[in-house]
Amino acid sequence: MKTNALSQYCNNLVIKINAQWSIEEVWPTQTAFFKKTEQWLNKPIQQIIIFSEQEVFMNELKKFKLSNNKTESFQTFILNEKKKKFAAELIIQKKFKAGKINHFIINVQQIQSLQSKPKSFPVPLLLRETILDNIHAAILILNKNAEITYLNKAGERITGYNFATIANKNWFQLFVPENERKQTIAIFQKLKSGEESIDHENEIVTKQKNTKIIQWKNTAIYSGKTFQGTLSIGIDVTEIKNANEAIKQSERKFQSITEAIPIGLTICEVNGNVLYMNKAFRQIFGYKVSEIKSVHDWFNKAYPNKTAAEKAKKRWNDHVKNIQEKTIEDTIELKLLTQKRKEKIIELKTTYNNGYIYQIFIDLTEKRKLEAEAKEQALKFKRIIENFPIPMASCDLNYDLLFTNNKFEEVFGYKMEEIKKYPAWFKKIKFNTPEDEAKHDEEFYGYLKATKSNPDKIAPVLYRQIYNKKGELRDINITFNLFDNELFAVLEDVTEQNKYIKLLQESEERFKALAQNMPIAIGSYNTDGSVNFINQYFIKTIGYTAEELPTIEAWYAKTQPDPIKRQQYYQHWVSLIEAFSKNPQQEIPYVESDITCKDGSIKTFSYLFSIYKKTVYIIFVDITERRKAEKELMASHIQLQRLSAHQRRTKEAERKYIAEHIHDTVSQPVTGIKIDLTVIKNKLLKTQPELADKLQHNIEIANQVILSTRKMATDLRPSILDDFGLAAAIEWECREFEKKTGILCFFEYDNSLKEESSEIQSNLYRIVQEALNNIDKFSQATKITIELYKKDNNIHLCISDNGNGHEIEEKLKTLAIIGIKDRARNLKGSFNIEPNKNREGSQLLLTIPLKTHN
Numbered sequence: 130m131k132t133n134a135l136s137q138y139c140n141n142l143v144i145k146i147n148a149q150w151s152i153e154e155v156w157p158t159q160t161a162f163f164k165k166t167e168q169w170l171n172k173p174i175q176q177i178i179i180f181s182e183q184e185v186f187m188n189e190l191k192k193f194k195l196s197n198n199k200t201e202s203f204q205t206f207i208l209n210e211k212k213k214k215f216a217a218e219l220i221i222q223k224k225f226k227a228g229k230i231n232h233f234i235i236n237v238q239q240i241q242s243l244q245s246k247p248k249s250f251p252v253p254l255l256l257r258e259t260i261l262d263n264i265h266a267a268i269l270i271l272n273k274n275a276e277i278t279y280l281n282k283a284g285e286r287i288t289g290y291n292f293a294t295i296a297n298k299n300w301f302q303l304f305v306p307e308n309e310r311k312q313t314i315a316i317f318q319k320l321k322s323g324e325e326s327i328d329h330e331n332e333i334v335t336k337q338k339n340t341k342i343i344q345w346k347n348t349a350i351y352s353g354k355t356f357q358g359t360l361s362i363g364i365d366v367t368e369i370k371n372a373n374e375a376i377k378q379s380e381r382k383f384q385s386i387t388e389a390i391p392i393g394l395t396i397c398e399v400n401g402n403v404l405y406m407n408k409a410f411r412q413i414f415g416y417k418v419s420e421i422k423s424v425h426d427w428f429n430k431a432y433p434n435k436t437a438a439e440k441a442k443k444r445w446n447d448h449v450k451n452i453q454e455k456t457i458e459d460t461i462e463l464k465l466l467t468q469k470r471k472e473k474i475i476e477l478k479t480t481y482n483n484g485y486i487y488q489i490f491i492d493l494t495e496k497r498k499l500e501a502e503a504k505e506q507a508l509k510f511k512r513i514i515e516n517f518p519i520p521m522a523s524c525d526l527n528y529d530l531l532f533t534n535n536k537f538e539e540v541f542g543y544k545m546e547e548i549k550k551y552p553a554w555f556k557k558i559k560f561n562t563p564e565d566e567a568k569h570d571e572e573f574y575g576y577l578k579a580t581k582s583n584p585d586k587i588a589p590v591l592y593r594q595i596y597n598k599k600g601e602l603r604d605i606n607i608t609f610n611l612f613d614n615e616l617f618a619v620l621e622d623v624t625e626q627n628k629y630i631k632l633l634q635e636s637e638e639r640f641k642a643l644a645q646n647m648p649i650a651i652g653s654y655n656t657d658g659s660v661n662f663i664n665q666y667f668i669k670t671i672g673y674t675a676e677e678l679p680t681i682e683a684w685y686a687k688t689q690p691d692p693i694k695r696q697q698y699y700q701h702w703v704s705l706i707e708a709f710s711k712n713p714q715q716e717i718p719y720v721e722s723d724i725t726c727k728d729g730s731i732k733t734f735s736y737l738f739s740i741y742k743k744t745v746y747i748i749f750v751d752i753t754e755r756r757k758a759e760k761e762l763m764a765s766h767i768q769l770q771r772l773s774a775h776q777r778r779t780k781e782a783e784r785k786y787i788a789e790h791i792h793d794t795v796s797q798p799v800t801g802i803k804i805d806l807t808v809i810k811n812k813l814l815k816t817q818p819e820l821a822d823k824l825q826h827n828i829e830i831a832n833q834v835i836l837s838t839r840k841m842a843t844d845l846r847p848s849i850l851d852d853f854g855l856a857a858a859i860e861w862e863c864r865e866f867e868k869k870t871g872i873l874c875f876f877e878y879d880n881s882l883k884e885e886s887s888e889i890q891s892n893l894y895r896i897v898q899e900a901l902n903n904i905d906k907f908s909q910a911t912k913i914t915i916e917l918y919k920k921d922n923n924i925h926l927c928i929s930d931n932g933n934g935h936e937i938e939e940k941l942k943t944l945a946i947i948g949i950k951d952r953a954r955n956l957k958g959s960f961n962i963e964p965n966k967n968r969e970g971s972q973l974l975l976t977i978p979l980k981t982h983n
Contacts, residue, residue, distance in 0.1 A: 141217075142166070142237035148230055150174050150190070162240060165210045174235070179206040179214055180296055181279040184272055188352060190221070194230065199223050207237065216241045267343070267363040273356055275300050275317055287343070287365050289336030304333040306340070320349040321356050330366070341367045393475075393490030399449050401425055404485070413475075413492050415468035431465040452481035462493065520605075520620040526577075527551060531615065540622050542598025559594040559602060569593070580611050595620075650734075650749035654681055656706050661744065670751060672727025688724035698722060709740050721752065791841055803831035855882060855890040859897050859915065866901050872910055874901070879918035889977065892952045893917070893926060900928045900973055903945040908932025910970060922979050929965055929972035953977070 142163065145154040150173050155166040169176070174190075175183040182205045193201040203219045220236040267284035271277060277300050280292045288295075288304065295303060305313050309331045316327050326348045332340050343363040350357045384407075387394050393410030397403050401424040411417065414431070421427050424445055432438040448459060459479045464472055476491040514521055520537040524530050528551040538544060541557070548554040560566040569591070576588050591607040604627045609618040641662050644651040650667035654660055658681035668674055671688070678684045681702055689695035701720065721735040733756045737748040810824040856878045863874040897915060904910050910932030917926050946962070953960035958977035965972055 141240050144169075144174070144235040144237065146174050146233050146235065148194075148232065150187075152177075153232065162213075162215060162242065163209050168210055177207050179208055180293065181270075182206055184278050185357075188357060192352065193221060194223075207240075213242070265364075267361075267365070269300070269361040269363060270350070270358060271300055271317070271361070272358040273321065275314075277303075278358065284363070287335070287341060287363070288333065289339075306332055306334055316347065317359065320347055320359050323349075325349055341365055342370045393492070395488045395490070397424055397486045397488065399484065399486060401445070403427070410490055413467070413473065413490060414465070420468075430468070433464075433466060448479060449486070452486070520622065521618065522620065523615050523617045524551075526614055526616070528555070528616075530554060537620065540597065540603065540620075541595070557596050559596060576609075577611065577616070584611075650751070652747050652749070654745045654747070656710075656740075656743045656745060658682060658702070667749065670726075670732075670749070671724070677727075688726075689722075690725055694722075705738070706740075706745075799831050799834045803828055803835065806831065855885065855893060856880075856917070858890075858894050859917065862894070862898060862901070863913075863915065866905075870905050872905065872913060874913045874915070876915045877917070881919050882917060882924070885924070885979075889924070889956065892956055893924070893977075896926065896949050896952055896975065897928065899945040899949055903943060904928075904930050904932060906945075907943070908970065919979075924977045924979060926975040926977075927972055929970060931965075931970040933970075949973070949975075 143156045144152055146152050152169045152172055152174055155169055158166050175187050178186045186205055189203060199222060201221050205219065206214050207217050208214060217237050218239045222234045223230050224232050224234060265283050267287050268281040269284055270279035276297050277295050285292055301310050301314055313331050316329055319327060328346050330344045332342055334340060344366050345361050345363045347359055347361045350360055387407040391409050393413050394407040395403060395410055396405040403421055403423055406418060425442060428438040428441045432441055461477050463475050463477055465475050467473060474493045474497045476493050478489040480487050515534050517534055518536055520540045522530060522533045522537055530545050530549045533545040572589055572591060579586050588609050593605050593607055594602045595605050597603055603622055604624040606621040606623050607618055609616055644664045647664060648666055650670050652663040652667055660675050660679055663675050673687060685695045685699050689698060723731050723733050725731055732751060732753045735750045735752050739746040806824050806828045810821045813821040860876050863876050867874050904913060908930050910930035912931045914929050950960050953975055956977045958975060961974045962971055
């Protein structure tokens with residue numbers, strides 16, 4: 130029987146498995162711990178092993194199969210049909226058939242339930258199951274593929290996962306963030322490559338998607354020389370790290386604040402060791418942190434001599450003793466030396482907290498210097514006030530005088546002792562009625578009351594009449610201000626000023642009386658545009674009264690119906706007032722404009738402005754008739770210009786006609802006569818030589834007539850101008866001028882000047898002709914240069930010489946120049962004569978716009 134055959138091997142359970150690790154037989158089929166072992170049949174042996182031990186068990190089993198050993202024992206955990214865990218020892222034997230392993234017999238013995246206290250349980254299993262599950266560190270076992278084969282209870286708490294749900298999953302893919310994955314995998318590979326253990330720290334992502342920081346101690350697991358995986362012990366240091374970071378952040382914040390404050394700060398231990406000194410301290414005294422290790426070093430450096438340093442050390446020791454008995458704060462003012470031995474006045478505040486002494490160093494050097502300067506300034510101010518050219522006084526809040534200057538005594542005649550007590554001084558003020566006195570009290574005492582709630586309130590300027598010691602009334606403007614419970618008053622004596630103002634007002638009235646009946650329009654305005662006065666002639670000429678023109682805006686609104694011109698004139702007024710306010714001495718520009726009078730007529734006025742202080746005086750000069758005459762004169766001048774241009778054109782046409790007529794009616798017939806006489810002479814040379822000689826004389830006379838008529842025609846109108854154009858005509862004129870005068874004449878021109886009108890060509894030719902004659906007559910030049918070119922849609926003509934620089938003013942008066950100027954004006958061009966750049970000779974400049982003529 131099979132059962133009897135198996136019983137000889139039986140201790141507790143006997144299992145037969147084949148070479149493929151499947152269970153073929155189990156004996157017995159039922160025990161106290163295992164009720165249904167038949168359920169194991171035909172299933173892999175690893176299924177009865179707890180999950181966390183399966184891989185290790187199978188690896189050992191495979192190694193045993195390949196080894197020469199016939200028997201091997203294992204300590205592990207197995208499961209019954211209810212998944213209840215039992216500790217057991219498995220003794221495995223090889224069974225051969227035909228020299229090959231046929232199957233294995235596994236004797237399961239020392240079976241003990243983990244729920245009961247084991248009597249003799251293997252120590253390794255207790256460590257791996259009971260102890261590991263109860264320690265606070267995470268225990269992680271990865272196989273050689275980095276897959277999770279074991280995670281204890283602490284690891285489950287840290288990761289948030291139940292081990293069964295993550296078994297055989299890749300640890301790096303599941304838990305390690307992508308930014309740290311490469312580094313942690315590299316550590317795993319180092320262990321795999323032979324390193325025994327590596328410590329490192331990395332972040333993991335829990336099931337709840339929280340990030341935790343784990344410190345790992347990693348050890349490689351080997352079976353013989355084969356890498357089986359890793360054992361890692363991890364401690365969750367997230368809270369520690371966060372706490373450390375918070376502490377560091379707090380320290381950084383404290384340091385950034387203390388480094389930024391402009392007050393020196395040091396922190397010391399009670400034994401005197403300096404733990405910290407901020408930037409302001411280092412800047413005040415000039416020492417580096419490394420130069421002051423203790424307060425005793427500091428005393429030796431900061432005090433001027435050994436005695437002072439010893440006193441400081443004693444004060445420190447007494448202070449340390451006192452603060453340890455009770456909490457106190459100490460503030461003293463000291464004179465300390467910087468690294469450069471420069472003395473500083475320091476306010477030192479010392480306090481104690483949690484075993485540390487904090488010292489605050491406030492640099493009072495500049496403050497004390499300013500205070501000393503302020504005292505000096507106060508003395509200077511007092512000396513200045515004493516001799517100030519305006520009466521000044523001060524009193525306390527009981528209105529008893531505290532101070533009066535020399536000018537006060539000079540103006541009012543009283544010494545301070547005579548009127549010191551209230552109300553002696555106030556009785557010197559003149560009040561016409563009790564109401565006036567009540568108003569004074571309201572203004573004066575009301576200001577004092579208001580300053581209690583609003584210290585920046587500006588006091589009103591009070592005008593009062595005050596009796597001096599001689600009984601004379603003085604006009605006084607009182608300006609006062611309350612400062613530090615002392616009332617300061619400036620009493621400006623405006624008696625003489627008021628006299629002048631009264632005289633000015635009388636002068637103003639006289640001006641109005643005088644201007645009222647003058648036969649010219651006069652008005653005066655304030656600089657803000659409001660009307661002061663307009664006289665009767667203004668009203669008669671323009672038609673509006675002062676009531677109808679209350680402001681300058683009203684003036685422009687009524688007299689300038691065009692809104693654009695109205696705005697322009699008003700802006701001119703504003704600019705004038707602004708410019709005068711900045712520079713009262715500047716010249717006021719002349720202005721004239723057309724205005725629409727009340728009756729609708731349009732008149733032209735010129736305005737003469739005069740500004741005095743804040744009053745603008747304006748004289749309106751009616752130039753309507755003058756402008757009308759000027760327009761008529763201008764029209765007449767234009768007509769004369771047109772007539773002159775017409776005469777020139779007519780004259781040029783007549784010249785051309787006469788030149789052609791002389792050529793046709795005189796020159797050509799004489800030429801025919803000359804030819805006939807020449808033929809006759811040639812025939813008579815042999816037969817009648819005497820007659821032939823006489824004919825030769827007549828031929829010569831005919832030649833002279835031909836030359837004279839030809840010159841006459843050329844002078845009237847050179848045919849080259851019509852036949853070859855302006856440039857050729859000027860070139861010919863230059864050559865003829867050189868022959869006649871011996872003056873070198875150079876001509877430069879632009880080839881594009883061929884399509885211009887005959888009027889332009891004729892005028893330019895005549896201008897060149899007249900200019901050359903004028904140079905020959907006046908300048909004594911030896912060289913002339915003529916430039917003719919086109920630029921920017923203008924024709925430019927420049928004629929320069931190297932003559933004696935005949936006076937420009939004299940040149941402009943010659944008939945030739947007047948004629949040139951007239952021709953330029955008819956062509957809408959500009960004309961000028963000026964000295965050459967080298968101051969030798971002069972040049973004529975002419976510019977003619979082409980648009981006008983095209």
